Amino acid sequence: xxxxxxxxxxxxxxxxxxxxxxxxxxxxxxxxxxxxxxxxxxxxxxxxxxxxxxxxxxxxxxxxxxxxxxxxxxxxxxxxxxxxxxxxxxxxxxxxxxxxxxxxxxxxxxxxxx
Amino acid sequence: xxxxxxxxxxxxxxxxxxxxxxxxxxxxxxxxxxxxxxxxxxxxxxxxxxxxxxxxxxxxxxxxxxxxxxxxxxxxxxxxxxxxxxxxxxxxxxxxxxxxxxxxxxxxxxxxxx
Numbered sequence: 001x002x003x004x005x006x007x008x009x010x011x012x013x014x015x016x017x018x019x020x021x022x023x024x025x026x027x028x029x030x031x032x033x034x035x036x037x038x039x040x041x042x043x044x045x046x047x048x049x050x051x052x053x054x055x056x057x058x059x060x061x062x063x064x065x066x067x068x069x070x071x072x073x074x075x076x077x078x079x080x081x082x083x084x085x086x087x088x089x090x091x092x093x094x095x096x097x098x099x100x101x102x103x104x105x106x107x108x109x110x111x112x113x114x
Numbered sequence: 115x116x117x118x119x120x121x122x123x124x125x126x127x128x129x130x131x132x133x134x135x136x137x138x139x140x141x142x143x144x145x146x147x148x149x150x151x152x153x154x155x156x157x158x159x160x161x162x163x164x165x166x167x168x169x170x171x172x173x174x175x176x177x178x179x180x181x182x183x184x185x186x187x188x189x190x191x192x193x194x195x196x197x198x199x200x201x202x203x204x205x206x207x208x209x210x211x212x213x214x215x216x217x218x219x220x221x222x223x224x225x226x227x228x
Contacts, residue, residue, distance in 0.1 A: 004157070035218075040123070042204060042220040043158075058215065090157055102148070103216065105157030 002026050006091050006106035013081045013113045021076040021109050023091030029104070031094040032074040033058070034066065036087040037108070043090065049074055081113045118207050120219035128227045129197055135190040135222050137205030147188045148206040148216070149179055158204060164188065175199070200226045 007022045025032065033048035035058075045058030049068040063085060065077040074093075078085060088110050092103040119138045127133055139145060146165050150158040162173025169181040179190045188205060205219040 040220055042118075042218040044218075045215060048215070092157075102160040102163060103150075103158070105159070107155070107157050 004091055004093055004104050004106040006089075006109050008109060009107065010110050011112070013078075013111065015082060015113060017081050019078050019081065019111075021078075021089055021091075021111070023074045023076065023106060024072050025074075025091075025093040025104070026072065027093065027095065027104065028071060029093035029095050030071065032068065033092050033094075033103070034064070034074070034076045035090045035092065036060065036085075037090060038087050046076065046089075078111075081111075083113045085111065086113045087111060118205055118217050118219040120203075120205055120222050122222045123220075124223045124225065126225040126227055127195055130194050133190075133192045133195045133199070133224070135203050135205075135224070137188045137190065137219060138186050139188065139205075139207045140186065141207065144183065146208040147179075147181060148208075149173065149177070149188075149190050150204045150206060150218075151175075152202045152204065152221075154201070161190070161203075195224075195226055197226045197228070200224055 004025045030051045034046040035043040037043050044060045046064050047066040049055045052068050052071050055066050088108050090108050091106045094103050117140045121136050148163045149161040151161050152158045161177050162171050164171050164181050172178050177192050181188050202221045202223045204221045206216050208216045
């Protein structure tokens with residue numbers, strides 16, 4: 001019963017490097033999302049998807065790309081990492097979007113950009 | 115703009131004492147409301163949610179919350195806290211009919227005094 005799985009759990013990058021944070025869920029949820037968590041700012045929505053082939057921007061999308069080729073996977077790509085992207089990233093999914101269902105979260109990926 | 119305010123950044127209570135965490139939101143209509151808990155190093159877990167109906171809702175781990183429309187508040191309460199309740203708590207809202215975007219407050223960190 002894996003739920004939402006994020007990899008890697010920890011990552012250190014240099015400025016300008018690119019990387020992909022992986023997110024997979026085994027609950028057949030249509031809705032998936034990425035948040036970043038910074039001290040004193042709560043969680044801010046980066047991108048979200050309401051189904052395979054459909055993605056949209058959240059509050060803080062700049063510097064990040066996403067795709068949703070399958071229901072299970074929702075990777076987050078950092079194209080050219082910047083120190084401002086140092087954060088803890090959470091992937092979350094839901095069976096019915098966020099207006100009626102609860103979000104199920106992964107354990108987070110801590111990213112440091114030097 | 116839609117917003118969620120948690121005025122208390124950090125609260126310390128003694129074990130066995132009662133707890134109230136404050137949450138205020140700004141919307142024209144009644145939103146969907148949630149409380150999530152985040153234990154250290156973990157993702158968020160849903161404690162309880164309010165969509166409509168009875169304004170006092172019960173959640174897991176002995177928590178409850180009361181929706182007060184007149185005060186635009188959704189405060190979280192627990193009659194007697196346990197050391198294991200030490201965590202960060204997030205209030206969240208989704209505006210009715212606005213799918214897929216859940217807005218989180220900045221969080222309240224709860225410490226328990228032995």
